[in-house]
Amino acid sequence: MKYILQRLAFYAVTAWAAITINFLIPRLMPGDPVEALMSRYQGQLDTTAIASLKALFGLDEHQSLWSQYTDYWSHLIDGDLGLSFTFFPTPVGEVISQSLPWTLALVGITTLISFLLGTGIGVYSGWRRGSWLDGLLPVTTFISAIPYFWLGLIAIALFAVKWQIFPAAGGYDNSLVPAFDWPFISSALYHGVLPGVTIVLSAIAGWILGMRNMMVTVSSEDYVMVAQAKGLSERRVMFSYAARNAVLPNISGFALSLGFIVGGTLLVEMVFSYPGIGYQLFQAVGAKDYPLMQGVFLIITLSVLAANLLADMAYALLDPRTRKEA
Amino acid sequence: MTAEPILTISGLNVDYGTGASGVRALRDIDLTLHRGEVLGLAGESGSGKSTLAYAVTRLLSPPGVITGGDVHYHRPGGESIDILSLTPDELRAFRWQELSIVFQGAMNSLNPVHTVHSQLTDVLTAHRPGMRAAERTARAEELLNLVGISADRLAAYPHQLSGGMRQRVMIAMALALEPEIVIMDEPTTALDVVMQRQILRKLVELRERLSFSVVFITHDISLLIEFSDRIAIMYGGRIVEQAGATEIYRDPRHPYSEGLLHSFPALHGPRRELTGIPGSPPHLSAMPTGCAFHPRCGKAFEPCPERVPVLAAPEAGQDREVACWLPH
Numbered sequence: 182m183k184y185i186l187q188r189l190a191f192y193a194v195t196a197w198a199a200i201t202i203n204f205l206i207p208r209l210m211p212g213d214p215v216e217a218l219m220s221r222y223q224g225q226l227d228t229t230a231i232a233s234l235k236a237l238f239g240l241d242e243h244q245s246l247w248s249q250y251t252d253y254w255s256h257l258i259d260g261d262l263g264l265s266f267t268f269f270p271t272p273v274g275e276v277i278s279q280s281l282p283w284t285l286a287l288v289g290i291t292t293l294i295s296f297l298l299g300t301g302i303g304v305y306s307g308w309r310r311g312s313w314l315d316g317l318l319p320v321t322t323f324i325s326a327i328p329y330f331w332l333g334l335i336a337i338a339l340f341a342v343k344w345q346i347f348p349a350a351g352g353y354d355n356s357l358v359p360a361f362d363w364p365f366i367s368s369a370l371y372h373g374v375l376p377g378v379t380i381v382l383s384a385i386a387g388w389i390l391g392m393r394n395m396m397v398t399v400s401s402e403d404y405v406m407v408a409q410a411k412g413l414s415e416r417r418v419m420f421s422y423a424a425r426n427a428v429l430p431n432i433s434g435f436a437l438s439l440g441f442i443v444g445g446t447l448l449v450e451m452v453f454s455y456p457g458i459g460y461q462l463f464q465a466v467g468a469k470d471y472p473l474m475q476g477v478f479l480i481i482t483l484s485v486l487a488a489n490l491l492a493d494m495a496y497a498l499l500d501p502r503t504r505k506e507a
Numbered sequence: 508m509t510a511e512p513i514l515t516i517s518g519l520n521v522d523y524g525t526g527a528s529g530v531r532a533l534r535d536i537d538l539t540l541h542r543g544e545v546l547g548l549a550g551e552s553g554s555g556k557s558t559l560a561y562a563v564t565r566l567l568s569p570p571g572v573i574t575g576g577d578v579h580y581h582r583p584g585g586e587s588i589d590i591l592s593l594t595p596d597e598l599r600a601f602r603w604q605e606l607s608i609v610f611q612g613a614m615n616s617l618n619p620v621h622t623v624h625s626q627l628t629d630v631l632t633a634h635r636p637g638m639r640a641a642e643r644t645a646r647a648e649e650l651l652n653l654v655g656i657s658a659d660r661l662a663a664y665p666h667q668l669s670g671g672m673r674q675r676v677m678i679a680m681a682l683a684l685e686p687e688i689v690i691m692d693e694p695t696t697a698l699d700v701v702m703q704r705q706i707l708r709k710l711v712e713l714r715e716r717l718s719f720s721v722v723f724i725t726h727d728i729s730l731l732i733e734f735s736d737r738i739a740i741m742y743g744g745r746i747v748e749q750a751g752a753t754e755i756y757r758d759p760r761h762p763y764s765e766g767l768l769h770s771f772p773a774l775h776g777p778r779r780e781l782t783g784i785p786g787s788p789p790h791l792s793a794m795p796t797g798c799a800f801h802p803r804c805g806k807a808f809e810p811c812p813e814r815v816p817v818l819a820a821p822e823a824g825q826d827r828e829v830a831c832w833l834p835h
């Protein structure tokens with residue numbers, strides 16, 4: 182428990198530092214890009230919108246840095262991240278909350294699938310070295326060595342253009358109204374197949390190799406030999422003794438990859454024009470939409486921290502030695 | 508020794524690796540463990556003691572392979588089981604039920620992520636399918652008490668126990684199914700001397716109470732003199748001498764046995780001069796010809812580098828064996 186509290190405190194401080202840096206960066210930027218944009222939208226911005234943009238980007242020079250800082254926080258706590266210029270006059274918070282679920286669903290589910298599948302294959306191939314599973318390794322390693330951009334384009338060229346099995350772009354059929362019904366969900370799933378499969382393909386080799394190596398290492402531990410000598414069933418030895426220990430180092434890797442879901446999704450969503458937060462960021466950069474960029478960066482930072490916290494908790498749950506060190 | 512044999516090893520050969528890179532770690536091992544006895548196995552590090560323990564329990568991991576020989580276990584009724592030809596299922600049933608083992612690396616013998624309770628009871632779950640959970644817990648408590656650990660340590664994880672406690676948990680675990688044979692491979696090497704004695708005394712007491720047979724492996728022959736009935740000495744993958752513990756102590760016939768006795772301080776009796784053995788043990792890949800000990804032996808003479816001495820009774824009718832060309 183003490184361990185978890187310590188970690189919580191650590192992440193709270195880190196989050197505070199990250200947000201403060203997010204506050205400082207636009208104030209250190211040369212020129213006033215936001216001001217330039219604001220003047221372009223002159224007349225379309227109402228006074229509250231101007232006030233919140235000023236607070237977020239530090240355009241109000243008459244205020245002390247400290248009162249700018251407290252202003253910034255009070256806007257953040259209200260969930261007010263300013264207005265997006267690209268989707269003017271939609272608030273940034275709204276843009277993000279519309280695109281974030283797509284990213285979380287697509288990349289979250291596929292990250293989980295690659296982790297579970299890769300770990301499972303790694304457990305078996307590390308336990309039964311020399312089985313047919315080992316033949317799979319060079320193939321998956323080769324695929325993971327292809328830059329994702331390429332893999333995605335090849336997938337589109339083959340399965341969307343040559344054989345028109347799957348759609349090449351988008352998150353759902355545009356003729357449908359997003360709703361929680363079967364036509365929409367099935368369309369979303371259908372659009373998710375190509376990006377999803379390519380993500381799994383490019384990520385799985387890392388999990389397989391990592392887990393296989395750990396299984397090989399752990400298999401020579403004394404306690405695994407003892408478990409064999411005890412005449413336990415092979416399943417018990419393999420899972421409860423070997424895999425249970427071998428998976429521990431992979432937990433933190435998994436947490437990091439969870440953190441990168443939001444940040445690392447840029448490429449996937451660009452290739453497949455997927456309506457997630459990465460695609461949003463791509464568009465924001467193109468349009469010099471600073472409020473949206475800043476909002477996305479904030480979400481990325483917080484998600485990396487949240488994922489790490491999750492990993493620490495999972496670790497504490499799975500490794501009794503951590504609990505003691507607290 | 509009138510007792511019947513419980514474990515007979517004959518002509519056992521073990522190699523590490525095959526083909527050109529293979530080396531022979533055990534050569535023509537003949538050894539018998541009798542019912543109820545403590546057999547000590549001594550020899551410098553690298554002489555093949557652990558390899559023998561692993562081979563007998565079929566726990567050798569690659570590149571180790573058994574290339575020849577037999578290992579038979581004799582059930583109390585007289586039925587004999589060929590351990591080396593058991594099927595995987597038969598082997599699983601045999602292990603721990605008839606023969607359990609406490610390993611050299613006993614410090615790491617416990618799974619760090621499971622409690623003592625879980626590791627003491629999973630062996631009961633595997634071998635006693637009819638047992639209920641409450642009975643298993645009761646048995647686990649009983650086992651801990653047997654080795655002098657209070658039952659509340661059942662909930663502990665290995666890292667919460669001291670080295671000595673972990674070792675005693677391993678001994679408790681080895682006794683969980685009341686096996687006929689317990690092999691102990693340097694069970695106390697990592698512990699301090701006081702703790703070693705405590706644990707060994709406990710072990711001897713338990714053996715008298717539960718009457719199992721023990722193969723006790725150590726490089727420290729002085730421990731064996733005190734605690735074992737019979738001692739076998741290994742050198743370069745062979746047994747070079749075996750005899751009763753007192754005979755080895757009073758009258759070692761092999762120069763290597765004598766060297767070992769002078770390498771450790773004796774516990775009781777007259778002080779011996781600690782001279783040790785000159786030189787170092789041979790590598791498996793460069794085993795000397797003839798008697799493997801000859802480069803280090805002060806008494807070597809013409810036949811020694813040429814011909815391998817066979818393990819045999821020095822005089823007909825004696826209940827001891829030695830492999831040395833010296834006339835006895």
Ligand SMILES: Nc1ncnc2c1ncn2[C@@H]1O[C@H](COP(=O)(O)OP(=O)(O)O)[C@@H](O)[C@H]1O
Binds near residue numbers: 552
């Ligand atoms: N996995 C292995 N591969 C190759 N050689 C090994 C392996 N394990 C042990 N050996 C060799 O076998 C010999 C006997 O080792 P071991 O049985 O551990 O001796 P002891 O237990 O008497 O110290 C040593 O020379 C050692 O180097």
Ligand code: SF4
Binds near residue numbers: 762763807831
């Ligand atoms: S056979 Fe020769 S070399 Fe070997 S122990 Fe005996 S005397 Fe020494």
Ligand SMILES: [Mg+2]
Binds near residue numbers: 556557558611692693
């Ligand atoms: Mg050893």
